[in-house]
Every structure is written in C-alpha cells, then in structure tokens.
Amino acid sequence: MRFTVLGSGSTGNAVLITTEKTRVLVDAGLSAREILRRLAVVGVDFNDLDAVLLTHEHGDHAGGLRVLLGTVKCPVYISKATADAYLGTRKGSMNGGESESVKRSDALKNRTVEIESSHEFRIGDIDFEPFSVPHDAVDNFGFVAAFAGVKIATLMDFGHITTLIKEKLNGCDAIVVESNHSRDMLRACSVYTWDLKQRIASRTGHLSNEDLADWLTNDFDGSARHIVLAHLSQRANEPHLARITAECALQMRPPLFRTETKITLSNYSEPTEWISFQ
Secondary structure: OEEEEEEOOOOOOEEEEEOOOOEEEEOOOOOHHHHHHHHHHOOOOHHHOOEEEOOOOOHHHHOOHHHHOOOOOOOEEEEHHHHHHHHHOOOOOOOOHHHHHHHHHHHHOOOEEEEOOOOOEEEOOEEEEEEEOOOOOOOOEEEEEEEOOEEEEEEOOOOOOOHHHHHHHOOOOEEEEEOOEOHHHHHHOOOOOHHHHHHHHOOOOOOEHHHHHHHHHHOOOOOOOEEEEEOOOOOOOOHHHHHHHHHHHHHOOOHHHOOOOEEEEOOOOOOOOOEEOO
16 A cells, blocks of 8 residues: 655645555545646556545535546545535535536536445445544544555544544554644734634644644654655745654654654645555
C-alpha cells in the first residue's frame, strides 16, 4: 500500500491511497483540472480510479467533485448526511444556487455508494475504518485504511484531539493529520475576521500546530514511521514552523519512548512524494 497527498491547504484537499489493485481518491477539494493533472504527475491514470471517498461537504474537500465526475467513471462513497449537505450547500443562494444544486444532484445520480461514518466498509481490497472527528460539518470523519497488515490514517478538519482519535491512531504505520495554524499567527492575521478566528480556534474548528505537538509528545504511541502534516493555513501558518514544531515535539518525548518518525509537509500546489509500504 502507498499514498500521496495530491494537495492540501485552505484552498483544497485531496489524498490518493492505492494498492496494486485498488486506487481511492480521498476528497476532491481541488479543481477537477488540478486533480487530473496531479494524478498524471504521480503516474496514475484517472480511468483506473476505483472510488472517490468524500469525508465531508465543505468546499475545500468537495468543491471539485461535480466537474470531476464528468471525467472519471468511478462511484462516490459518501454518507447520506454528507450527500444531503453537499446537494444543499448552495441551494437557494442568490447566485444561481438552485441550478448548482441540480447539477450536483445530476452528477451524483446512480453514482453513489452509501456509507456510514461509524461503520467499517471496503473499497476493492482496502478496508476502511471511519471515526467521527469534531468539526462544524454535518458528518465529518477520519479513517484508518488497512491492507495486508499496513494501516494508514487520514484525518483533517477537526478542532481537538479526542479520546477516540487517540485510540484510532494507535498502531498506524502512517498518519496524514491536520496542522492547520499557529496560534500566534492566527491571532495576528489581519485578513481574518474575529468571528473566523474564533471558528478556526474552536473545538470544532481546526487543529493548531501546538495541539498536534502536545499529542506527539504525550499521546502518540510512536508506531507511525511517517506523519504528513496537512491542511496548513496559507495565512495563519508557515510550513517550516509547522515542521519544526512537530519535530521538536517528537524530541521532547521521554527517553524510553523515542521514535524515528519522519515528518513530511504536504503542499497546496503540488503532490507529495509517494510513501510506500511493502
């Protein structure tokens, strides 16, 4: 099993998880054109996609889906609550929202496989174990993808690390996890309104560098050989700061619990290198 983060940030998110037989695109927050370009960059033919898995309805995770479905022919794995929210996201707005809702409905027609965010499911030969994460979406979930004894966790858009999240991340070989903002940079960000800052910093908003660092030092079990930092804010974070904060947190672990975990940064403009497990 191997994976790459095709792109991640405030403007859009997409992750690709594959085995020799199965290729799953997780979220479609980039434009359809960018998703197709980046699939080509990492050497995957879009015709070979087995599924698009949608974790929640927000635009930076679902914004490119409708147009993408005009090109790819695979099904969309989505919960009913998320599908309803996705179809109603722009309904009744002043800018042609009703027509957009109809277009989304047409794009999804006979293309969905209904899943539940609290029940395991399988796509091809990959087993998915979803779990709820605290975010202001209707049914947002992270998940652990398992194949041949290898476990890869992906979770973005959540405001704090719950007991459930801690449990699900134990024993994973790789983790793609949000490191959205620096608390100080968020407070100082002049382009964000006070209400937006409050939303981001809330317990149903986005995870800070500092909160992730606390988990890495005190609760991370050390089993993951790779941790990819994702969903970095382009206005309230800085990539090198996020990396240094995470790497310092690993160094602060008690001597008996040292780990050789590698920290990798995702990027909003280009895919990461493949991370593979034999």
